[in-house]
Amino acid sequence: MDSKRLAPIIVSTDLNESEELISAIRGIGFAVRPTVASSDEALREQLQSIQADLILFDADKAGFGQEELHTLINDAGKRLPVIVLVHKPVTDPMQYLSAGADDVVVASNHEHVQHVVKRTAEAQFNWRSLKHSQGQVREAEKRCQLLLESSKDAIGYVHEGMHIHANRSYLDLFGLGDMDEIEGMPLMDLVTSSERSNVKEFLRQYSRSNDPEQTLSTQLLSVSGDEFEAELTFSPASIDGEDCTQILIQRHDGNTKELEKQIHFLSQRDLMTGLYNRQYFMDQLKEKVADATRGLGNRAVILLALDRFDSLKETFGISGSDIILVDFGKLLEKEIHDDDIACRFDSSRFIVLTSTWQAEALQAYMERLAGSITNHICELDGRSIASPASLGASIIDENAPDANETLARAERAFKQAVASGGGQGYIYRPREGEMSQKQLDELWGKRLREAIKENRMRLLFQPIVSLNGQPEEHYNVFMRMLDETGKPIAALEFMPSAERTGVAKMLDRWVLHHALKQLAARLRDNRRTILFVKLTAGSLQDPEMLPWLSEQLKENRISGDLLVFEIKTGVAVNYLRQAREFQKGLRQLHCHLTLDDFGSGANPFQLLKQVPADYLKFDATFMDDLPNSPENQETLKLLTSQAHAENRMVIAQRVEDPQVLPTLWGLGINYIQGNFLQVPSERMDYDFTALG
Template identity: 50%
Template sequence: MENLLRLLIIERDLNDAEMMISTIKSAGFAVRPERAEDQDDLLEKLQKHAPDVVLCTLDSEPELGLEQVMSGIRDMGRHVPVIAIANDANQDVVDCLALGAHDMVRKDRPDHLKLVVTRAAEAQRHWRQLKTQESSLREAERRCKNLLDSSRDAIAYVHDGMHIYANQSYLELFAYTDPDDLEGMPIMDMVAKEDQGTLKEFLRNYDHAPEGNESGQSVQIKLKNSAGESFTAQMEFTPASIDGEPCTQILIRSQANTKELEQQINYLAQRDLVTGLYNRQYFMERLESALGQATQGKGNAALVELQIDKFQEIRDQVGVAGSDLVLGDVGKILEKHCGQNDVVARFDGEAFAILTSHWETADAEAFLKAMLKDIAALICEVDSRSITCTASAGVTQIDENAPSANELLSRAAKACEEARKAGGNQAVSYKPKEGEMTQRQLDESWIARITEAIGKHRVRLLYQPVVSLHGESGERYEVLMRLLGEDGQEIPASEFMPSAERTDMAKVLDRWVISHALDQLVEQRKKGKETTFFIKLTAGSLQEPGMLPWIVEQLKERRIPAECVVFEMKETTVVNHLKPAKEFVRGLKGLHCRFALDDFGTGLNPFQLLQHVPADYLKIDSSFMDRLSSSEENQESIRQLTDGAHGQNKLVIAQHVEDATGLSILWGIGVNYIQGNFLQAPSEKLEYDFTSMS
């Protein structure tokens, strides 16, 4: 019934309550009223179902005041407009709005009450429709992607004859392993030479098909895979679109029964291989689904982030392989405590994520307390060593008022960090602190602060030497950027860079650093010094089409040889933005600039990345330098990375060198360059004596 109105009234006088109900009925609503007498009664009624509108009378000595009502609605995870009913003209509407009320109406103005209730009910209806549509859109997009990815039929999308998407079956049919290897490849390259004319003729007729003809057309043709092997297939072409842009769908129907293989692929696509738990990608899909349910009032949930305390110490004791066994044992405890409908995932490193129905505060705390107790009692046997550990957890509610999935993850992470800083082995429920900003507000704040810092010259460059272990000539420095607060103190990059990288500020900072670094490089060359700068770039620069032409102009303007500049990106940035990174590095090589991969070596097969992004320098991840003199595992890892790099004519840089012992080990392994505070901390001056290492 469209005009049905579930009404919850907080009013001591039954006659006044009946008068309000009668007034609202006269506005054309079929009213289903309930009355709450105290806080417990309010919470009980809110838990049963979500009202459409709440009326709360402002009594001088209330058993249930407006502030308590608003607090109760928040605690129960409901989204509902509250209309304050004033007994006299002295009560201030601003005070009511400040507490979160939708509006305030005087009790002696029933005509006003009808209008405000009608508006509030309409707003609530639109809010619920919006949440339903958002959820439906997310679910439709997820289902479409899953259908394409899991289809046994080979499916690809092409635009202007180039591949822009291919599902797993299509990749396997043509013997490719990486979607990026196929992306941008002309469809004609997949056709045997003798049949290319046939396909061209077919496509010419297909392009000139009558407008509005949306049916598929097919052609039987001989194709070839990446190994050059030929096979015949029926290709079906159908008009389609991706992100609103027109394209063509290619379908090659499967001829084999691959049900068992499909099940294996689906399992691997959803699972973390170390723990057997769900992986991050699948968890995010389930989180979006739970968010959609909750925002429509169809059931609340809770999001938990759980991290093993002091995990680095465990890894130092038993190595990477041994620490993986600890992760697996902890994962089994999480699964044991979670219900059938809960979702447990290994999220990242030593962090786990849980989506659970234990959403009420007391229930969630009891649920996590029992889980953390079992983790603390766990004894892991690793290579005849008994390893114990504890964990910290943060939990946040997913209810009708829940923000985006990313903001929920941010809240759970904040609560988990709070538990960890308090000593670990405990759980903390997220409670927004007074004045705490959402991620969006935080980003907007940092945009303003960074812009102001640039305008007021509170951004500066530091330089740290990169020194050859084998007596090569020339000077090399890594360029580091520092942001200063109004008090002149350095702001850690971990505070502002996440916001900068989520917005356009990262590429603004990149341009500032490049411009000022090149000015300094000009000064060095005037002094007759052969100086090379390593300059960091963020993902924002990869996604800006104008960055490469701008770099060209900056080099030309200053008449600096491009070989003097090495642009540097983190391995994770390149992996997460592989296609634009490939194009960007190709452009850099065209300018004769060189490229370095930072934090290299932590992936399962790091050298596979070099097939796509031909780096000149590999900067070994700093985690391999931890306790280098006593860790044979780290020494062996660096040796393998160095040998592999030299086998591909790449130069290796070891970062974070902190003592002379590590220096001699790295020299013996064959590392080309070193960098770290043992040589010199970052400085505003370029005065390092490079002859001291000769």
């Protein structure tokens, strides 16, 4: 952008004053392309038709107020600085600044006007340049990723013989579904048994060689057992700063053409509903946000879900509820505009990226969608099912934040629709003083640090009880925060922000430090107790965590076998290398490991090959109406049987009703946890002989 070219809008009914201002601006070297708006309607038209750089707003001669001015700017989806013009000096400019002005100047003081205009214009040009640069960086990153993902060549990356990344062609070549199935898989698992010794010898020679690129012809093996000839090209590479080896595979037969035809669909689509998947949607959203902030077209996102889905899931089970979601997805694809993108965003929620963004049109669009969904009938098991839906939208214009904050805004509007009774749509409208997600995260970080400093954090303990009559004392450790008035705040409210800002790692250490102090006190009273302590992703990635833990155990004179660390299954999958190394470190300290929320996914036990946990805590959703859910019972039975075959103990969490105990005992569950036994308490005082 040429920094000497300036397109201001002067909002004033005084044409003589406007000409004087234009002349003054030209006097500091700008090639001025001005427009003058003498009414709110004229300004509305100009905001829609021209690319302005800033607004000079005469507070006395505009014909309307500053509040209406900012409403017009926001409605147009613009991000424009405002310089308020006054006709006599003001002692307190805050009334203008707090209403959104960037500065206040006396209109007749042309030297001051020139200074403020120059500074404000440069700031606007720099902001646009930054947005443009950010867009270019995103585009470059996207192109690099697309080059890898869209390559017809199968490309994988291994470190110390284990896969750490692969593109879609590589996965398809071996019949693998996604990265979860290959991450951590040994390269030798994809080589036929007759060729493994040859490949091992080649790799030994390659590691000693000074030749960075070498090739090997060998026989490979798909997961379905098909063998094929291929040529492997090895070369050095780096993933996330970690040195590794790139492997490019070319088959010697013609079967790859059929596989290549599937790549485009599999890389973009949700296999259950046929809609776009979350990864593809997020790529598109980031691109459209970047376009909008550069003035290349506005958009909106609409988050929506069936209001009655939870009750429908209880009635028809997991398989029945899947059919309902597939039917809902087909309806959504039929009802949206041709150029809109519909995505299955998570388990039961959907999202639409639409070119309809102006508030009135967007509201009408959501009302039409809501009406179509309410009137739609799904036939299942001989029954007719209908459910309204709640919708929340966020507009993407020049003022749009990043993609994550855009989604957070849509979710706030969605929650507002749900709270209002459902069956309707709301558009996110920022309230005065409302903070972005980043600002909220920073605020939570500050509050958490203050709570620790002021001793307002508390540990809670909930018993984990054996169903086989073993009297050992086990407790799960939780935490909560007290606000400035002493009101408790559950960890669920602040942990997402804590994890995004890195404060969670500090909280993990706080919990461990204080839990070990209490554990040491119980040992002095001859009360042997085993504690289950949760860890976040930040601690897995912290190289100082295990040495610190070792010192804490020595300082408190505690044996590591009294600690069981809990990691959520999703975290272990996303940070597989770190989880694997952390588990090895725990073994050296004689500590144990639990995988929490275990059992979802097509093959959950595959993770245990890389992260061999001692305990498996089943996903709490399996407990939903368990006595009356044959499907959940059968799943838990199979999971428990396989876990026991691999010498692992299993825990059922969220046990709220004694009626479920015979079912759990019959399934072979080892331990139970939930409010039926005891709600989390600051004291470890449960009677572990109560179920004996």
